[in-house]
Amino acid sequence: MRFIVLLASLVAVCALPLHARAQTPQPQAQKIPAVDAPASAQGEPARTMRKLDGRSLPLGGTLNAPQAWQAYKQRFVTQSGRVIDTANGQISHSEGQGYGMLLAVAANDRPTFERIWGWTRANLMVRDDQLLAWRWTPGQRPAVTDMNNATDGDVLVAWALAEAAELWADASHRASGRRIAVELARKTVLFKTPRGAILLPGVLGFSASDRPDGPIINLSYYVFPAFARLSSVAPEVDWRGLIQTGLDQIRAARFGDSQLPADWITVRGDAPRPADGFPRQFSYNAIRIPLYLAWAGVGDWEHYAAFHAWAQRTRGLATINLDTGAEADRLTERGYGAIATLLACALEQKPASPDFRTLRDGEHYYAATIQLLAITAANMRYNSCQPG
Amino acid sequence: MPARLTRLLLVSASAVAITGAHAQTPATHGFLVEAPQQPSPAGRAVGPSQKEAAPVPAPQPQRRAPALAIKPIDAEEGGPDETALRYYAAQNQTRRVALEIERLQRLYPYWRPPETLVEPASTSSEDEQPLWDLFGADRMDELRAAIELRQKQEPDWRPSKDLTDKIARKELRLRLMGMWRAGQLNDIIAAVRQDGYGGDRADIDLQWTVAETYARMKQTGEALDIYRSILRTAPDPKDRIATIQKAMDTMRMSEVEKLLVEARIDEAGRSDLAPLAIDITRARISAYLHDERPEPVPAAEVRTFEAYARGVNDANQSGLVAWHHLKNRQYSEALEWFKLALERGGDAMVAHGLAHVLREKGMLREAEEVAFAWREPLANNAILYIDVLEAQLTNPVPPYVEPERLARYAQVTVDLASGEGAQALGWYAYNTCQFEAAYEWFQRAVAWYPKETTVVGLMLASQKLKRTKDFFELANRYDGLFPKALALLFPDGYQRPPSPCDLLASGRVAPAATRALAPQPAPVHAAPRHFGASPPPAAGMASQHWAPQSWGQHLLPVANDQLPKFARGEFPAAVELENHRRFASSGKLMGRPAASAAPPAAQTALRMEQPAPAQLVARRVQGVSAMPYERWGFSLLPGANGQTAADAPHSAQVAPAGTAWASEGAAAANAPAFVDPHQAMQAIASASRAPLPPAPRVAPGQAGVLMRNAALGGDGVDMTPTASIPDDPLADAPAVLRDSLRAREFVRDDEDAPDLAARAHRFEHSRREDMEAFAADWRPRLSRLLSKSPPGAQDTCPPGQDPSPWCEPGANELEQELAQEPANAEIEQ
Structure with a gap:
């Protein structure tokens, strides 16, 4: 019985994954054949790449794109500090709050940071621990509609607090960031598995006791640039171990011709495989993996090859059905293209086009956020990204 | 050019004539390059200058080489490392050659010494000197060009096998070292798989490099093989020690242990790795502290390390001993060692350990002082300070706390914007009948840390102050989320004894009389709750968080258990479901702000939000148990995931196996504590003499401002507390x-x-x-x-x-x- 409840709750968490962005209501049942499926990373000759800059760098003040940030705030951050996911019924979630806080630190925008953090703690820290309830729905009573956490949201908020503490030296940020970081390491990390440090996507619903194919991981919850920095508030945690395991799993979890990872992966058994009951897709979650890799400056060519091939698609970016290699959803919002631009900067030293730093009107929260994150990453690490 | 005397041309089965001393030969040169060298940082290139650094024993006049076995050995065949042997032979050190042969035969019983220890010189070797010079200078491109040129000029000429072999090896070495410097570890492994790296015939730097590459790439088996091979063959004890040090730097101690068995024990029983004993123990203790080593470090070893730590004036060493004792729950020893470490200049982390030990020993007052004193350099201490006193302040019968201690606790609470501290002060004030202060602190706690118990605290304080509007606003906002908050509206049908403050207020009990009260009869334990999926005691929720309900452990059913009635607009009522309480921290700096390259962002408008219509009926939420009104048949709307039944509360969740949380075990779960009525009466006495907690400061004119109306702009963040609930929550609403x-x-x-x-x-x-x-x-x-x-x-x-x-x-x-x-x-x- 408990299992059924757990399973039901899991389906609820994940059937509505944060990034099953319901922004394409128009019927798109027919799958476009894979005429332009990503070049098979298997077939691609092994190549070497320039060693990336993997230093642990501070985030504060690196988002040097004031106009894009102003536009972002006006479109997605309310006066009370709520970051709105415009494509998902105007809900908010710990991930969005974390991104908002990070971008505010990167923009050196303390008033906005305090607003977003103030909203976040006042509305999402309703669990009985130091983690955040992941979803907040306006107009619902109560507005917190799920008490489970989303580990990436916790990681992002803790990281943003650690960066804020370093940039502005406010004691309260350091203490709050530490409490969250220590708690997420305590409750959601399996440090001593044969695969290394497994990061559970949430406290409930993903572990070996919760699912027959558990534990489940979501590689886009391995926020590499965050792990490299969280030791400033929680040095006793083996963040390097998390980075290493994330890299190892990215190398191991390559499915289908595209050799891309699925959003949700089971690590039970000998080899990782797409988790049961989830779409077998490289989708809205996983597209952040190359962003985080490049942002942290970690990984080798073998970690990047499949993402690089995906980013080079001449038909434009899309989510990928890993069984057929076909496109699932076209990623038409141009904000997503910032990932490809960032990869080109990092791997090939190609300069970015001038509009890399311009936020497009009308694009939704997720694409716009990814674009600003990519700009930040490029400013932090890749001089080659300066417009040519 | 300094002449080298040794030129061993030929070793025959019977006897060998040493034909004479000649100038430097290719063979000799080659041996030197391959000779074992001093430990050096990995990645170092071997250049000509290092030939001089190689240990070159003074040549002994030697006219005869030892009788050697017949079978020539093929260099490519593998087998033991004959570098040293050939080196000694080249140096005419017969005694060492014999010893080395003996050693190799002990290690490799089937090995036979090579027939020729020195290759015959190429006929053209004398002519190759310029080429060897280029080789020695690592000018490989020029060397290739020179060979090519000479082959064009003299079609019959071939470079000696010695030269070609060594060129190939050196080129591989240069390539691998280049990759190492570029951090291309994968490429090193690929190259080694394809071309090899010379195995134990490679110079030791290269072996270390390849081993470290494997170790970093988590291919520990391969790394161990290389390290082990060095340990077995390297003649120089310094190299063996350096090998262990390198392994300790790059691998977990559990792997390094597999290498330590290679220690060579002499007749006196002394290990050749003895110079590393302290380092090894230190690494073992460290592994034990990080849970990488399940078994304790041998006591004798620890004692030796302790003696060492006591003798060196290094806080890190004494600190390590202290943490080791703390881990083993040897608190008295840990206390002494932490003190010693602090005396020796230990840092805030050492103080943190000291505070932990003091807490474990029940010396809470001391723990509080240490954590407070060291709160600024290290956030861990500030947090520990909050937590140590929190446990006392939230006790239903709070201990006496001096006003100045309360004041500084309040200051740190505001410095950290700590919800934990704020709710602790709130409960302290509430349990000592100081409801106005309790209300203020709970306001902050709900802004910073809106847990169920915190919201309950604010509701209780509001109730006492007759701030009905606040009370019902909170009840409506957290309807569907916090059953205990709703339980204040919908009691469970059992009587509860009055709280000490209620008794005081009613005048039925005078504080002075309380001590004379007779002990109460043995309590009757609570009957189980009789409705709904009532949650078990929440794991992790300290009883002190739940002080008011603790009185209710002795329950009698209420005679007239009826659905309570509320006035219109009280419950259910539509309220704004966003929590607008905001309070800034004091802005206390911890360290210096970083100088940011970017100027502060300009302040522009944020998004205006149109609040969605609020609702009257709550929905189910995952991880939330039944609402108290459900026992009267009311229900909730299905949750976002479609669930219709109440969940087990998320606080009762089982820790996922493998997490640190799971290993903490059930001991951490704090069930609500039983409160003795007699103890409760004592609380009355303490309530009447408890110091006032300082009220949080509210800047004049700022109270009552909603966050969304706070003016934007200015140079820095607005540090003024910015919100309480306005008189009309809708007054500012669109x-x-x-x-x-x-x-x-x-x-x-x-x-x-x-x-x-x-x-x-x-x-x-x-x-x-x-x-x-x-x-x-x-x-x-x-x-x-x-x-x-x-x-x-x-x-x-x-x-x-x-x-x-x-x-x-x-x-x-x-x-x-x-x-x-x-x-x-x-x-x-």
């Missing part, structure tokens, strides 16, 4: 929200209205003064509600489309809710 809420009240007033259309009609005419605003905001929507399907109307906006009169998020929910109205209205009756 017209749409205001009207929607008032409209709802109107509708509920008029239960007799026959249909929705009539209600809406009457609503439209009832508020003439707001008609203009109303018309703009509501008429289109109302007409949609009336007509049900106006042309082109959509219930909900397509995802991504901004709300408009014809599509509003939640517009359909309004209808749904109106339809549900009668069910809820019963609560009010």
Whole structure:
């Protein structure tokens, strides 16, 4: 019985994954054949790449794109500090709050940071621990509609607090960031598995006791640039171990011709495989993996090859059905293209086009956020990204 | 050019004539390059200068080489490392050659010494000197070119095998070292797989490099093989020690242990790795502290290390011993060692350990002082300080705390904007009958840390202060989320004894008399709750967080257990579901702000939000147990995931196996503590003499401002506490929200209205003064509600489309809710 409840709750968490962005209501049942499926990373000759800059760098003040940030705030951050996911019924979630806080630190925008953090703690820290309830729905009573956490949201908020503490030296940020970081390491990390440090996507619903194919991981919850920095508030945690395991799993979890990872992966058994009951897709979650890799400056060519091939698609970016290699959803919002631009900067030293730093009107929260994150990453690490 | 004497040309089966001393030969040169060298940083290139650094024993006059076995050995065949042997032979060191042969035969019983220890010189070797010079200078491109040129000039000429072999090796070495410097570890492994690296015949730097590459790439088996091979073959003890050091730097200690068995023990029983003993113990202790080593470090070893740590004036060493004792729960020893480490200049982390030990020993007062003193350099200590005193302040019968201690606790709480500290002060104030202060602190706690117990605290304080509006606003906001908050509205049907403060207030008990009270009879334990999926005691919730309910461990059923009645607008009522409480920290700096390259961002407008219409009926939430009113048959709407039944509370969740949380075990779960009534009476006495907690400072003129109205701009963040609940929570709300809420009240007033259309009609005419605003905001929507399907109307906006009169998020929910109205209205009756 408990299992059924757990399973039901899991389906609820994940059937509505944060990034099953319901922004394409128009019927798109027919799958476009894979005429332009990503070049098979298997077939691609092994190549070497320039060693990336993997230093642990501070985030504060690196988002040097004031106009894009102003536009972002006006479109997605309310006066009370709520970051709105415009494509998902105007809900908010710990991930969005974390991104908002990070971008505010990167923009050196303390008033906005305090607003977003103030909203976040006042509305999402309703669990009985130091983690955040992941979803907040306006107009619902109560507005917190799920008490489970989303580990990436916790990681992002803790990281943003650690960066804020370093940039502005406010004691309260350091203490709050530490409490969250220590708690997420305590409750959601399996440090001593044969695969290394497994990061559970949430406290409930993903572990070996919760699912027959558990534990489940979501590689886009391995926020590499965050792990490299969280030791400033929680040095006793083996963040390097998390980075290493994330890299190892990215190398191991390559499915289908595209050799891309699925959003949700089971690590039970000998080899990782797409988790049961989830779409077998490289989708809205996983597209952040190359962003985080490049942002942290970690990984080798073998970690990047499949993402690089995906980013080079001449038909434009899309989510990928890993069984057929076909496109699932076209990623038409141009904000997503910032990932490809960032990869080109990092791997090939190609300069970015001038509009890399311009936020497009009308694009939704997720694409716009990814674009600003990519700009930040490029400013932090890749001089080659300066417009040519 | 310094002449080298040794030129061993030929070793025959019987005897060998040493034909003479010649100038430097290729063979000799080669041996030197391959000779074992001093430990050096990995990645170092071997250049000519290092030939001089190689240990070159003084050549001994030697006319005869030893008799050697017949079978020549093929260099490519593998087998033991003959480098040293050949080196000694080249140096004519017969005794060492014999010893080396003996050693190799001991290690490799089937090995036979090579017939020739020195290759015959190429006939052209003398002519190759310029080439060897290029080789020695690592000028490999020029060397290749020179060979090519000479082959063109002398078609019959071939470079010696010695030279070609060594060129190949050196090129591989240079390539691998280049990759190492570029951090291309994968490429090193690929190259080694394809071309090899010379195995134990490679120079030791290269072996270390390849081993470290494997170790970093988590291929520990391969790394261990290389390290082990060095340990078995390297003749120089320094190299062996350096090998262990390198392994300790790059691998977990559990792997390094597999290498330590290679130690060579001499007749006196002394290990050749003895110089590393302290380092090894240190690494073992460290592994034990990090849970990488399950078994304890041998006691004798620890004692040796302790003696060492005591002798060196290094806080890190004594600190390590202290942490080791703390891990083993040897608190007295840990205390002594932490003190020693602090005396020796230990840092804030050492102080942190000291505070932990003091807490474990029950020396809370001392722990508090240490953590407070070291709070600024290290956030861990500030947090520990908050937590140590929190446990005491939230005790239902709080201990006496001096006013100055309370004051500094309050200051640190505001410095850290600590919800934990704020709720602790709130409970302390509440349990000592200081409700105004309790209210203020709970306000902050709800802004910083809106846990269930914190919200309950604010509701209780509001109740005591007759701030009914706050009380019901919180009840409505957390309806569906916090059962214990709702339990204040819907009691569970059991009587509870009055709290000490209630008794004091009623005048029935005088503080002075309390000590004379007779002990109460043995308590009757609570009957189990009799309705709903009542949660078990929440794991991790300290009883002190739940002080008021703790009185209720001795329960009698209430005689007249009826559904409570509320006035209209109390419950259920539509309130804003966003928590707008905000309080800034004091802005206390911890360290210096980083100088940011970017200027502070300009302040521009943020998004104006149109609040969605609030609801009256709660939905199920995952991880939340039943609401107390469910025992009267009321239900909740299905949750976002469709669930209709209450969940087990998330606080009762089982820790996922493998997490640190799971290993902490059930001991951490704090069930609500039993509170003895006699103890409760004692609390009355302490309540009457408890110091006042300092009230948080509110800047004049700032109270009552909603965050969303706080002025933007200025140089820095506004550090003034910015919010409490305004008199009218809707006063600042946009017209749409205001009207929607008032409209709802109107509708509920008029239960007799026959249909929705009539209600809406009457609503439209009832508020003439707001008609203009109303018309703009509501008429289109109302007409949609009336007509049900106006042309082109959509219930909900397509995802991504901004709300408009014809599509509003939640517009359909309004209808749904109106339809549900009668069910809820019963609560009010």
